[in-house]
Amino acid sequence: MQTRKLADNLGLEIAGLDTTAPLSRAQLDELASLFHEHLALVIRSPVLTPHQYVAFIRQLGEPDGSDTSRYHEPIDVDGFKGLRLVSNIEKDGRNVGQFGADEMGWHQDRWTDAAPPPATALHGVEVTKAGGRTGIASxxxxxxxxxxxxxxxxxxxxxxxxxxxxxxxxxxxxxxxxxxxxxxxxxxxxxxxxxxxxxxxxxxxxxxxxxxxxxxxxxxxxxxxxxxxxxxxxxxARPEFAYLHQWQAGDILIWDNRTCAHRRESFDPDERRLLYGTPLVSSDLLWNGKAALAA
The missing domain is CATH 3.60.130.10 (Clavaminate synthase-like)
Structure with a gap:
């Protein structure tokens, strides 16, 4: 793996990792170490199929398997129907995904859960030429x-x-x-x-x-x-606490959902944007099966 720091307080780019093949124990341990140190990882990857993406993410933790049909037509990945489609695309009069093209303010996913997801990951399938950047704040x-x-x-x-x-x-x-x-x-x-x-x-x-x-x-x-x-x-919201990610097709962005907040810039609704999203509801690798503690 080749790495490059992206911002002062968080964010690390990782290149040279084969996201289409099983990772070794040493690679997984290194990813966990880098995740804890940098809080947000940008893994450069080719665009993956839903099966490839879910297989890759499952090496890091268990993605939320909740049926997404209330938001969009779910994709069935060998019985797993929890793949989130973050998209402004419409097809046959129905939204392909959810969240449109509007700006989204700072937040953490599933914040009302008794144990919020320890991490969230997004994968860029179709990305915009401008706008739509994802901000992560430590x-x-x-x-x-x-x-x-x-x-x-x-x-x-x-x-x-x-x-x-x-x-x-x-x-x-x-x-x-x-x-x-x-x-x-x-x-x-x-x-x-x-x-x-x-x-x-x-x-x-x-x-x-x-x-x-x-x-x-x-x-x-x-x-x-x-x-x-x-x-x-x-x-x-001060810029020194944040990393602002400009998407490239294939990117996998994964961050610590408990120690970070994230936001999304608005973008031209006439541009197509599709990301695969997976909150990790558990991860022995990234959180050692533990919950956050009171300070």
């Missing part, structure tokens, strides 16, 4: 650089994520944020179970322009929570 580097005033404001706090993502009517404004049937409560600052680094767990807030998931912070009302989250997100 929430560990962002935590390390928190100014003292902001660090004091979050000390000991928990973040409460509404399980109902779209609350357009404000039904949760006066709800008890300790109600586990309505909110998922997690420490705002957590510690990586493998590396020991502290990181911010932000989940999601404004994924799309018209959606604010309105998470709440322990001890703060809705407006106070929003003000604190504004300050945190403004800090996290």
């Amino acid at each position: 929430l560990a580097a962002a935590y390390d650089a928190l100014p003292p005033e902001l660090l004091a404001r979050i000390a000991g706090r928990h973040i409460h994520f509404p399980l109902q993502v779209n609350d357009f009517e404000g039904a949760l404004d006066e709800a008890d944020i300790e109600d586990e049937s309505l909110f998922r409560k997690v420490p705002l600052v957590q510690r990586h179970a493998v590396t020991g680094r502290k990181f911010l767990f932000l989940g999601a807030r404004k994924i799309l322009e018209y959606i604010d998931t309105a998470p709440r912070i322990t001890g703060l009302d809705k407006q106070e929570s929003a003000d604190l989250l504004d300050a945190i997100y403004e800090h996290v």
Whole structure:
């Protein structure tokens, strides 16, 4: 493998890896080590078939096998129907995939899960000439650089994520944020179970322009929570914490979904874009079967 650092705080390019063949134990161990050190890996690859891509990813962990038919026609890979199609393409009046061409704000996948996916991977099948870049931000580097005033404001706090993502009517404004049937409560600052680094767990807030998931912070009302989250997100969005990926066909981008947030630039909806996506719901290789720890 040939490697090249992509940004100061995260991101490593890997070339020379045969993604169409089984990896050796030594290669897998090296990938895990590089993953923990750099948080996001860009593996240069030819465009893979769905079978080839799923076979490659399964060497790193178990992809989410949930049926995707509520979003698009699923692809059957020997009984596995969990391949996400991230695409703006339409065929015969139906979306080929999901998420369109709009800008998507910083978020972590499946943030309301009791154990969010330890990693997420995307594979570029059809990519745009411009726009559509994927940003990855290190929430560990962002935590390390928190100014003292902001660090004091979050000390000991928990973040409460509404399980109902779209609350357009404000039904949760006066709800008890300790109600586990309505909110998922997690420490705002957590510690990586493998590396020991502290990181911010932000989940999601404004994924799309018209959606604010309105998470709440322990001890703060809705407006106070929003003000604190504004300050945190403004800090996290600083360019020195991020790597912005310009897609090439065949790229496999895999990142630590718990220690990183990601976003997507908008792009021309007349350009075709298709990525295969696979959240890894478990990975003994990348997370040693462990969960994140409270800081």
